[in-house]
Amino acid sequence: MPHANGHTNGAADSTLRLPVPGSTKSFWHTELHDLADHRSTPELPTECEVLIIGSGYAGTSVAYNLAKSESTATNSVVVLEARQACSGATGRNGGHIRPDLYGHIPTYIKRYGVKAGGAWAEYEIAHVQAIKKLVAEEDIDCDFTLTRTTDCWADEEAAKKAKANYELMSSLDLPYMDDVDFVYGPKAAGVSGVKDAKACATYTAGTLYPYKFIMSLLSRAIASGKVNLQTSTPATAVHEDAAGGFVVETPRGSIKAKKIVHASNAYVSSLLPEYSKAVVPCKGICTHIAVPEGKSAPYLTNSYIVRDNDKVLSYLIPRRDGGIVVGGSAAVFYPHLEQWYNNTDDSTLIEASKDFYDGFMQRTFRGWEDSEAYVSKAWTGVMGYSWDSLPHLGEVPGKPGQYILAGFNGHGMPVVWLAAKGIAEMVATGKAYEEVGLPWIAKTTVERLQKAEEGPEGGDILA
Ligand SMILES: Cc1cc2nc3c(=O)[nH]c(=O)nc-3n(C[C@H](O)[C@H](O)[C@H](O)COP(=O)(O)OP(=O)(O)OC[C@H]3O[C@@H](n4cnc5c(N)ncnc54)[C@H](O)[C@@H]3O)c2cc1C
CATH class of the missing domain: 3.30.9.10 (D-Amino Acid Oxidase, subunit A, domain 2)
Incomplete structure (x- = not known):
């Protein structure tokens, strides 16, 4: 598709990595939710304020928080999901919301100092109570256990x-x-x-039943009337348009959006190739x-x-x-x-x-x-x-209007919810990363991307 100013995210079609068909079936997917194959409208909408790529814990939590936002800039949100809703890592994980005090925290203390390492531990710990509160407030049936x-x-x-x-x-x-x-x-x-x-x-x-937790949040976001979910609809390219927005391509047509949230986690470098070494x-x-x-x-x-x-x-x-x-x-x-x-x-x-x-x-x-x-x-x-075992959160360097929350390793449960709240606030209000209370060590930056590009293959993963 032609586009106005020539800037396109994404790999050439031949290398575009999408979730594969025929995935193994997790215990959590034994009974599929009513919204598993949901399309809020039979046709893909032609435009929206915010387009979210991915319907896992990250994409759904951003959608839920945007639906709750009082900002009029988030009245139309589209969530594109390549397969069924919540069919990625979130619907297949261990259901463990466990702040990781003994794995990463000593490393972060050594790398970033006691204050920053301790702040990250507090950030993870805060998820346990935040999710408990959310589950109670929304009366979500998801086996949450403190x-x-x-x-x-x-x-x-x-x-x-x-x-x-x-x-x-x-x-x-x-x-x-x-x-x-x-x-x-x-x-x-x-x-x-x-x-x-x-x-x-x-x-x-x-601990909780992750699929029920996320599908409940997704159903509440959709019920708000602000969020349109389109399953089996992968985003295959993102182009900037002349009006300062974006055109996102899918096999079912294209859709215009003012802002994009990349919440496809493992697959994020398909549309943001600069993350190919940073998030593997x-x-x-x-x-x-x-x-x-x-x-x-x-x-x-x-x-x-x-x-x-x-x-x-x-x-x-x-x-x-x-x-x-x-x-x-x-x-x-x-x-x-x-x-x-x-x-x-x-x-x-x-x-x-x-x-x-x-x-x-x-x-x-x-x-x-x-x-x-x-x-x-x-x-x-x-x-x-x-690469450095921290997620990448915030506005994509050099790509205003495009946001990322990805790279959660095998450890998203005590990390994603507050990240998504912060990213939703940035998207809804235009606030900077530093203004939404997210730990600085997880901000996505050119320096972190460069370290991943230039450092040893695999970084912390293979260290
Ligand atoms: C086996 C396993 C066990 C785990 N156990 C735990 C645990 O016990 N505790 C813990 O804290 N963490 C655990 N994790 C990690 C945790 O599940 C993740 O960190 C978290 O779920 C990430 O959420 P997400 O929304 O970023 O990613 P995902 O849930 O993977 O969501 C990304 C979504 O994007 C979709 N997508 C990809 N590309 C496109 C595209 N181009 N267009 C549209 N949609 C697209 C995918 O289909 C997927 O649904 C585990 C992970 C796995 C795999």
Whole structure:
């Protein structure tokens, strides 16, 4: 299509990466929501104020917040979704809203200083209460549970490192550390219930049914009358037009928009190629474990991160029906780069770890040995891994009117909601990133993109 001033986002058609058809089916998608294939209007609208690309946690949360906004500049919002609504990472994740105090925070403290690292931890922690409040206010049926998460380390060397991190963070006067209970040594196995644990830390977290949560927000956004959802409608190119707006192409025609929000996460570099090194699609695997009828197993009251004797990390949430959702095992498939790195194929499992969760509960947890727990479902999803492990939030450098929230790694649950609120405020009011209360370390900048371009392949992902 011809366009007014020649500036086009996006790769050549031959390299345009879109979500693949025939994806593996997640446990959360067992019953599809009424809006899964929804198109608010049979025809694609010809124009809108704001066009959002992607209907996962990020795109939907921006749409919901724009629908709530009093700004008249957001009265017509279109959400384009390449497949079914919420069929990407959000509909396939572990349902774990767990601020990550022991993975990234010590790294951020070293990299950006105590204040910025601590502020990021507070930002993640704030999601637990913010989502609890949102679920209550909107009366969303999504199994939200306020819980304690238990981080466990089975490998002795890893346990020692966790202890050193705990001591470092405790010495820095970070107020949120008051909520952390750390146990090192022989008692860790008893406290955590994880047989081989040499250290464990518990602190406040949440769990939920991510698909129900997001589909409920999406249905409320649509019910506002301001948001038009178009499923099975991928955005394939974005052109600037002469009036200072944009024309977005899809296989069903094009649509004019004044502002664009890129919320396609793993796929974001398809239409913003400058992010191809900064946000790389990486596959992850998740499972649902059930206990056969007539058998029983202890109910787990906490959610978990288990690092086993081989330092293989699994995230786990118990469900009130006794089922378990558990995934991870990246260390198992890590050497097989072609199976997961820069890979958007969620129609297949990851060969190297497809059997990892068989017998997981029996070998990991006390009291589960005779449970006969079995994997009832296994699926994959594609995450947007960010080069420096922080998401990219804000206005796309050099592209006014285009906003991004992407690169949430395997860790979007305690990061996306407040990011989306901030981006929605920027879009609705024209405020700058610094005015909407988002942590500065996640602002998308030319410098961060350059570091990803020039730095070693994979950045933090492959470090
Ligand atoms: C297996 C797995 C387990 C995880 N577990 C957890 C966990 O327990 N806790 C946690 O915090 N995080 C977890 N995550 C990460 C978390 O799910 C993500 O960070 C989060 O869901 C990202 O939301 P999103 O909306 O940015 O991306 P997505 O949910 O992937 O949404 C992007 C959407 O954009 C659509 N799209 C792509 N290209 C286009 C296009 N050109 N046009 C239109 N639409 C397009 C996609 O179809 C998709 O629906 C996990 C991820 C996976 C894959």
